[in-house]
Amino acid sequence: MLIAVNTAFAVKIKHADHGEFYRVVIQTDKPVNFEEIPFLDAKTFVLSIDTTSKKINKKLLKRKYIKSLDIIYSGDSTKFVFEVSNKVKGYKIFTLKKPYRIVIDFLKTEKPQPEQKISLHDDPIYNLIVQYELKQKKTPVDAPAEKKIIVIDPGHGGRDPGAIAYGLKEKDVNLKIARKLKKILEKDPRFKVYLTRNSDRFVSLYSRTVFAVKKKADLFISIHCNASPTRTESGTYIYTLNLRGARSKLARLVEQRENKAVIDYVRVSTNPYVNRIVADLAISTTMTEGRNFARYLRKYLKHITDFKDIDSANFAVLKTPGIPSVLIEVLYLTDPVDIQLLKSEKFIENFSYSVYNAVVDYFFQE
Ligand SMILES: [Zn+2]
Incomplete structure (x- = not known):
């Protein structure tokens, strides 16, 4: 029936x-x-x-x-x-x-296979660490100048809108900024830029990290906009990775919001050994170089935005071993003044040129 x-x-x-x-x-x-x-x-x-x-x-x-x-x-x-x-x-x-x-x-399977152990060499993060270590050992002499590879990560997307305020969704603003930044960076032949997403689609935090690893990125910039439930905060913050956790109360709140997707969908690695070496080794470059790059960013961003602070927290998306990584919270969607800037093409252009200048200084300033 x-x-x-x-x-x-x-x-x-x-x-x-x-x-x-x-x-x-x-x-x-x-x-x-x-x-x-x-x-x-x-x-x-x-x-x-x-x-x-x-x-x-x-x-x-x-x-x-x-x-x-x-x-x-x-x-x-x-x-x-x-x-x-x-x-x-x-x-x-x-x-x-x-x-x-x-x-x-x-x-x-044709014949039942014995249970296979997880192979470390299949793990993209592990492979990156190996490459990273090899690169550290080699000191290239007269090597032709290779393009610096920059991965820009527009936060959120698809079913994950990020913050929403004044009729704007964070995911849309992030993508707009990221696209502009890519365009400006790529006018300079020294840079090759990839976006972790170039449309309104959901990308897990883990996939974003793996994407940067696979592209062999020299720099990873995650673009976000902040939100304050009390609508009392404004201005721009830069975050770098801190495996020990958030340095301040505000950093903890931002960390919780931005890591939400990771708790729902992914783990950094299923392999505890990978997790440990990631923490021990290559990640220290990500942290120290991330902070180094953040200082160049501050130098330029403070002229075009109400620059607040460089802070650090345990962001899943910044766990890009060997790749200097920062997360920029570009202004607050929830602030009436900031939102006008976020809606302005001119501001997005100024912001992008500031980041471009910081990238040039970071890679090429003697
Ligand atoms: Zn966000």
């Missing part, structure tokens, strides 16, 4: 064995967006869909292939945390229409 139930958020799980692969289908009665969040151990991934349903029956799945499936209902999304068994060597995800389906094909 088939009963048509017209509930807005019905989500059903189905499965079928197709010989070479085991198929799991998540069926919904309307189109949904999904995001796949891989984990470093390759046996776990998270599928996040932007709809909620409280009654998903997952019991029928074959434990031979799916070791565990946790379903997390959070806010306006549902997260499926899949852990596959050693009888699965990979998976692919795609969508189908009529009815709307997200299909996950789990490819079976």
Whole structure:
């Protein structure tokens, strides 16, 4: 018997064995967006869909292939945390229409593999540390000048708007500033610039870090705008990484807000060893060089904005080993004076030129 139930958020799980692969289908009665969040151990991934349903029956799945499936209902999304068994060597995800389906094909291993240990060499952060150490040992003589690679990170995006005030969303302002800054930096042939996102999409903090690592960035600049619930704060702050945690009460508040996504979605690394060496070693460059760059920024920014302070806190997005990293909170969206500046093309241009000058000084001033 088939009963048509017209509930807005019905989500059903189905499965079928197709010989070479085991198929799991998540069926919904309307189109949904999904995001796949891989984990470093390759046996776990998270599928996040932007709809909620409280009654998903997952019991029928074959434990031979799916070791565990946790379903997390959070806010306006549902997260499926899949852990596959050693009888699965990979998976692919795609969508189908009529009815709307997200299909996950789990490819079976020919013969069951012994449980594999996490390989450190598969970890992009670990690889960066190795490269970083090699670079420290080499002293290039007469090497041709390579372009400095700068990764600009417009904070938030997609379902994460950041702060909202006076009809402006932080994610939109961040992207506008980042694009302008990229344009100005790239007029100078000495720089190559990448954005961690160039549209209104959600990017996890961990992916932003890995992106900078993969691009072999020489500098990482995360762009944000501040918000004060009491609307009493204004001005521009620069934050650098401090693994011991926030240095001031205000830094702690900013840290909590900006790290929120990381607590929800990602870990810095699944590998405790990686976490430890990241903390011990390359991160010290990120911190000391980040502070060094922050001082150049202050020199220029204080002329064009109400510059408050250089502070430090434990920002997940700044854990870019070996890469000098700063997070700029460009003014306050919640301040009536600051917001006028954030809406002004001229201010964004002045801000971008100031950052450009600081970047030039940081890399090329003797
Ligand atoms: Zn932010």
